[in-house]
Amino acid sequence: MNDIHWMTAADLGRAYRAGTLTPESVVEHLLQRIAHHDRDLNAFVAVDAEQARAQARTAGQEMKRGLWRSALHGVPVGIKDLIDIAGQVTSCHSRLMLDQVAQRDATVVARLRDAGAILLGKxxxxxxxxxxxxxxxxxxxxxxxxxxxxxxxxxxxGSGAAVAAGFVPLALGTDTGGSIRNPAGHCGVAGLKPTYGAVSRHGVFPLSFTLDHVGPITRSVEDLALAMNVLAGHDPADPASARTPAPDHLAGLNQGLAGLRFGIVRHFHEEDAHASEEVIQAIDQCGAILRAGGAEVTDIRLPPLARFTMTQRVIFHAESWAVHANWLRSRPGDYSHIARRKLIVGAFLGAGDYVQAERWRKQLIEAVDHALEQVDVLIVANSFEPASEIADEIEFVRTYGRHARSPFNLTGHPALALMCGLSKTGLPLSVQFVGRCHADDTLLRAGAGFEKHSGWGSSHPPMTYPRAA
Incomplete structure (x- = not known):
């Protein structure tokens, strides 16, 4: 019972079917853990304990009757607070939204409910x-x-922190320039930005219409596959939702690394930018682990990182300004200083800037597609530095933009973040695997193979610190 909080969603499902755990006991354990530890971490903005207990009772009763909704039946999940849960505030972590009560579930939340998952909170x-x-x-x-x-x-x-801390085995996040893969990487867990359009964004507060993605954060690649089997699929309520049929993300998960071709995009972190030596060594070790598992690993080149980054930034700033322009004009003081400073940039872009960026985007998509004709999976550094101290604004500003995540929001290719080491200060290091569009299942197979051979997927934070100041 003491290790329930480190069990994966797949582990919980197996325990439920074996009769060794019940959803009620798991929810109570996690609620106690959140109450004890989240005062240090602030991962949750709202815990709906009463509703979680009610959902757990329902799930337990259904299981006793032999009704199994999905592999996520009875699995507790956390929801990033810009995704609607009916009857709850969708705050977006902003004073501007504290009175915004959702009238209906976002599509991804509705699919989790239908699958029998238990919503622990925002x-x-x-x-x-x-x-x-x-x-x-x-x-x-x-x-x-x-x-x-x-x-x-x-x-x-909060999604990255909650999964890493053992508060939930699965959380939903969103990713516009790396926002799933960044916390997954810094918190030492697994995060998937799916192919653009693979997962519905209906009921999710937008940041950038053509860059936003919704995806899962978990402690194992198997759990990412379980989540994608529930979340993925066409949704007519999302205009960008893909009509390509979603694959079974579990079907080939355990086929191993043999026969897969990986290409390291080394110039992103060694030439275009200079990652820390720890990150460079960790990426090199990833290649060695993949080769030992039977994969073919070579180097491969894409256009310069700056070309991707600048193109993504123009589109991002133009589209985020379109979302926030009215509030920025009428209520600028209600934004945090960081949000206001970043969002205001879009006011200074013209239509020509946006059109030109879209032209570059097409060229960059073609370049990544061409590279993925030569290999099955790209290996790309995630963050170029370990996580900075939260109070060190100078170091935060210096390091936060040092990454190679935003290229794949721009191109829409699926990207998977996995832990690949620890820094000398004991903080997680992370790698990205990038796959062909609508081949998320192959990408997860690659991730599962790496996870098995590297052993990093079983790493957890010590959780023995005194209360943060």
Whole structure:
């Protein structure tokens, strides 16, 4: 019972079927853990204990009758607080939204409910998925379970922290420029930005219409596959929802690494930017682990990182300004200083800038597609530095933009973040695997193979620190 909080969603499902655990006992255990530890981490902005207990009772009764809704039946989940849950506030971590009660579930929440998952509550984020970590937003910023003096990465900060801390085995995040993969990487867990359009965004507060993705954060690749089997699929309520049929993400998960071709995009972190030596060594070790598992690993080149980054930034700032322009004009003081500073940039872009960026985007999509004709999976550094201290604004500003995540929001290719080491200060290091569009199942197979051979998937934060200041 003491290790329930480190069990994966798949582990919980197996225990339910074996009769060794019940959803009620799991929910009570996790609620107690949250009450004890979240005062240090601020991962949740709202815990709905009463509803979680009611859902757990219902799930337990259904299981006794032999009704099994899905592999996520009875599994507790956390929801990033810009995703609607009917009857609950969708705050976006902002004073501007504290009175916004959702009238209906977002599509992803409805699919989790139908699958029998248990909604534990709403998770912290950077304000409007851009402004953080901020002390002047509606709620305090989430902190890193490996060391609460350090930031989690964002913007799905609470999602990464909650999964890493053993509060939930599964959380939903969103990713516009890396906001699933950044906290997954800094918190030492697994995060998937699916192919653009694979998972519905209906009922999710937008940041950038053509860059936003919704996806899962978990402690194992198997759990990512379980989540995608529930979340993925066409939704007519999302205009960008893909009509390509969703694959069975579990079907080939355990086929191993043999026969897979990986290409390391080394120039992103060694030439275009210079990652820390720890990150460079960790990426090199990833290649060695994959080769030992039977994969083919070579180097491969894409256009310069700056070309991707600048193109993504123009589109992002133009589209986020379109979302926030009215409030920025009428209520600028209600934003945190970081959100206001970032969002205002879009006011200074013209239509020509946006059109030109879209032209570049097409060229960059073609370049990534061409690279993925030569290999099955790209290996790309995630963050170029470990997580900075949350109170060190200078170091935060210096390191936060040093990454290679945003290229794949721009191109829409699926990208998977996995832990691949520890820094000398005991903080997680992370790698990205990037796959072909609508081949998320192959990408997860690659991730599962790496997880098995590396052993990093079983790592957990010590959780023995005193209360953060």
């Amino acid at each position: 998770l912290a984020l950077h304000e409007f998925a851009i402004g953080g970590p901020s002390d002047d937003a509606a709620y305090p910023p989430a902190r890193n379970p490996w060391d609460p003096r350090h930031q989690t990465g964002g913007s799905s900060s």
